[in-house]
Amino acid sequence: MSEALNVADIFGEDVFNDTVMQERLPKKVYKDLKRTIEEGKELDLATADVIAHEMKEWAIEKGATHYTHWFQPLTGVTAEKHDSFISAPLESGKVLMSFSGKELIKGEPDASSFPSGGLRATFEARGYTAWDCTSPAFVRHDAAGATLCIPTAFCSYTGEALDQKTPLLRSMEAINEQALRLIRLFGNTTSLKVTPSVGPEQEYFLVDAKKFQERKDLIYTGRTLFGAMPPKGQELDDHYFGTIRQRIAGFMKDVNMELWKVGVTAKTQHNEVAPAQHELAPIYAKANVAVDHNHLVMQTLKRVACQHGMKCLLHEKPFAGVNGSGKHNNWSLITDDGKNLLEPGKTPHENIQFLLVLTCILKAVDEHADLLRESAADPGNDHRLGANEAPPAIISVFLGEQLEDVIEQLVVTGEATHSIKGGKLETGVRTLPDLAKDATDRNRTSPFAFTGNKFEFRMVGSRDSVAGPNVVINTIVAEAFKEACDVLESSDDFDMAVHDLIKKYAYEHQRIIFNGNGYSDEWVEEAGRRGLPNIRSMVEAIPALTTEKTIKMFEEFKVFTRAELESRAEIKFENYSKAINIEARTMIDMASKQIIPAVIKYTKTLADTVISVKEAGADASVQADLLSEVSSLLTRTKKALEALIVVTDQASSMEEGADQARFYHSDAVPAMEALRAPVDELEMIVDKEAWPMPSYGDLIFEV
Known part of the structure; x- marks a missing residue:
């Protein structure tokens, strides 16, 4: 019998x-580092040397x-260059293990081959990585052995x-x-500090x-570019929250172990x-x-899946006809002393600070809906969203219901006087307890939903970094807060203002605000009447990055410069084109070399069968x-x-950029x-034995 696992120990x-x-740093060094982490104070090189030595x-x-x-x-994924701790050999032929404060604080990876959207010329190779000391370093164990991983930012020689x-x-x-x-x-x-708190839920196949x-x-x-649905898909909803198969359970156990060791608080796991x-x-x-932890989650899912004889698919739509995968980005604002600015309390109509925060967020999302949609734009998400x-x-x-009612009171009468209460949920079974009922149900069809004390942005693609969406949410809400504070700080009567x-x-x-069924055709029509943008594809979404409104906001808060935004738009157009080009050429390769042959x-087998049966005097x-039908479909396939x-x-011969991306899309x-x-x-x-690749049924039911 295996020894019981104590999660707290690992x-x-x-x-x-x-x-x-x-435990390891001198008290002064520890205090200086904490000041850097909490207050953004610059770390001097002598202090960094001590930290680097102890970290090494x-x-x-x-x-x-x-x-x-x-x-x-x-690139959408993480990058790393490994350096050993060894220094130049001594006269004795031995080496010392060294790691300096300068090496901790700054690295110089070659920047020339990373996407820059025109910010860097190919021959301009220098780039810098800078230690993000607010995200802890960790040791990763894998086939390469053990590697000290230092989370860093990455910028160009000129600071972009x-x-x-x-x-x-x-x-x-x-x-x-x-x-x-x-x-x-x-x-x-x-x-003294307000920090965005994020919890990204990760879906995968x-x-x-x-x-x-x-x-x-x-x-x-x-993703699968070809594939017919098997007789059974997800119609019975029997997989959702179902008993986890033993092979998958073993995989999940090892994933949790790996993640817990590097400080990722893997909490919930279930069948989707x-x-x-x-x-x-x-x-x-x-x-x-x-964000760092979510990258670790994705990498760990892939690595551990291989160890279990499986592959983890993070594409947003790996299979047509069944649900795709997203990443729900749960976002709130927490003070350093533990106060959640999105906590409505028991009587939200009386919580004036919460109502201001809430209405500022409504303003931010309404005014920048196109930008928020763009933050979740991805070639794979084009198959999923909508x-x-x-x-x-x-x-x-x-x-x-509760907050919508409060907002409606404000709109109609100018004053909110009450809040809908939760009440009791009676089960109707005497042996079961009655449950405290929330004042509000959930809506799983909403892209930006308030869920008790946070907002859940549900559009993000399963393989995408959650950095981009959180950059947008943080900045548009900061803008709304600033505009509100500008008004209130200059008012004579704060309460009235x-x-x-x-x-x-x-x-x-x-x-x-919409609390209904976001999947319905009626909502599409209603949203059109309200003037809300319906941006159906990535190529339609990207221009939101470079509108004058967007540039003005990001530059005001020093989040992006105009050049950085324009470069990102260029990179995204190029990435879309490259992704579709790879998919198209893969389809051409599969159809030409596998499917048509x-x-x-198979048609020869059928033709031989027809001749044999006729010669035997049978019908x-x-x-x-069947031969005629297959031959007809084969002709359609060839054309x-x-x-x-x-x-x-034609598309690949075009100049890279927006026009090429639009052509690929259209x-x-x-x-x-x-x-x-x-x-x-x-x-x-076609006979299953004659088909040149595993079917959907083979892939999704035989794991």
Whole structure:
């Protein structure tokens, strides 16, 4: 029998956390580092040398031979360059293990091959990584051994942000400054810092590794480009929260162990709606730490899946016909002394500070709905958003009955006098207790939903970093707070001014509130009448990054410069084009080399059968009809393949940029769909033994 696991004993054992720092650092050095973490004070090199030495000694005790500045370039994944701790050999031939404060604080990876959107010329190679001391270093154990990973920001030689983290840290400073202004107006003089708290829920699929290797589309693109639905999908909802299969349970156990060791608070795990789909959710953390942890979650899911003979799919829509995967970004604002600015209390109509925060957020989301939608734009999300499974492509805010009623009172009468109470939920079974009932139900169809004491942004794609969405949320809310504070700080009668402002924001931005079914066609029509943007694709969303309104806001709060925004737009257009080009060429390769040859071989078998049956004097009409149907679909497939080749060649010959991305979207994507249609029909007819790749049924039901 295996020894019982004590999670408390292993949690954070590979993290250079506060406990380790207190134990290992001299008191003055520890205090200086804490001041840097909490107040942003600059760390001098002498102090950094001491920290680096102790961090190195601790890491070597954990088995580490190398260190890396672990950063998040604009590739969508993390990057790292490993350096060993060894120094130049001594005369004796031995080496010393060294790690300086300069090496801790700053690294110089080659920046030339990372996306820069024109910020850097190819020949301008220098880039800098800078230690983010607010996110703890950790030791990662894998096939390479043990490596000390130091979370860092990444910028160019001229100071532009080339990563996801730098703008996130800037946005956190912006919202901290404006949130402190706001709570000071309400008499809070004790809180010294306000930090965005984030909890990203991670959805993913698991498939058998051997079957994965037989699908070129999964290998090259992360999703199936062909595939007919099996007789059973998710119709019975029997997979959702169902008993976890033993193979998956073993995988989840090892994932939790790996994550707990590096300080990730993996909390919840369950089966999701689609077969082979699952979810992992952590406890909340500071936004930048939550982003780092989510990258660790994604990397760990992939690594551990391989160890269990499986592959983890993080694509937003790996299988047509069943639910795709998202990443629900739960966001709130917490003071350093534990106050949640999104906590409504038992009587939210009397909680004036909360009502101002709430209406400021309504204003922010309404005024920047296009930008918030863009923050979740991804080629994979184009297949997911707006489908009958995920948030619609239209941004709206769900508040629930209680808060919607309070807002309605403010809009109609100018004053909120009561709040709907929760009451009791009677089960009707004497042996079961009656339950305290929340005042508000949840709405799983809303893209931006208030869920008790936080907002849940449900649009984010499953493989995307949550840095981008949180940069946007932090900054648009900081702007709304600033504008409110500018008004209130200059008013003669604060109570009257705050009352008028809450009423004004509620009235002007009530159109963004929607508590109904976000999946319905009626909502699309209603949103159109309200004037809410319906941005259906990534290429339609990207221009929101470079509107004058967006540039003005981001520059005011020093989150992005105009050049940084324009570069990001360029990178996103290029990434879209590259993603669709890879998918199109993979389809061409599969259709040309696998599917059409397999179907031709099958038609020969059918033709031989027709001849044999006829020669035997029997009725061969069924075989002949089947041969005719397969041949007709094969002809459609060949024509669609030829059309896709022409369109893809035309698209790839265009100059990179917005026009090319739009062409891929308008011409290549429909051509891909036109090729898929007859192939999927063929899969339903052709003998399974003759089909050249595992089916959907093989992939999602045989894990």
